């Protein structure tokens with residue numbers, strides 16, 4: 359049954375590497391804004407302000423004032439969007455986001471999240 363043992367070893371090794379890569383890829387604190395209490399009213403201001411292109415807000419130009427999407431560039435509905443996703447699109451883009459990269463603080467992200475959560479109710 360040597361073959362079985364080699365096979366198990368390879369399977370376990372592959373799993374360990376996959377796990378290590380996964381853990382390394384997750385910074386201990388995935389979304390700092392999650393620790394803060396968001397202010398939906400302030401979030402509404404950020405969502406509305408700016409010209410929308412690399413400005414500190416202006417999401418509504420594309421995502422529409424109620425975040426339901428479709429106002430420009432086929433921007434999707436982002437009602438109820440959560441911290442991690444907001445970060446990945448606005449502050450630390452992991453995909454190119456037509457809205458660009460935004461210079462938000464953790465509090466800004468928490469506030470926008472609170473604003474979007476209100477629309478998801």
Ligand code: HEC
Nearest residue numbers: 410415416417420431432433439443444447454455456457
């Ligand atoms: C110039 C237009 C534009 C602006 C301004 C804009 N977005 Fe977007 N956004 C898009 C488009 C188009 C997509 C879909 C493509 C993509 O996922 O990158 C998108 C995707 C997203 C997504 C991912 C949604 C999903 O379901 O995957 C989030 C979250 C998001 N935007 C948040 C924001 C926030 C918050 C702002 C304002 C700070 C903003 N966007 C400003 C056009 C825009």
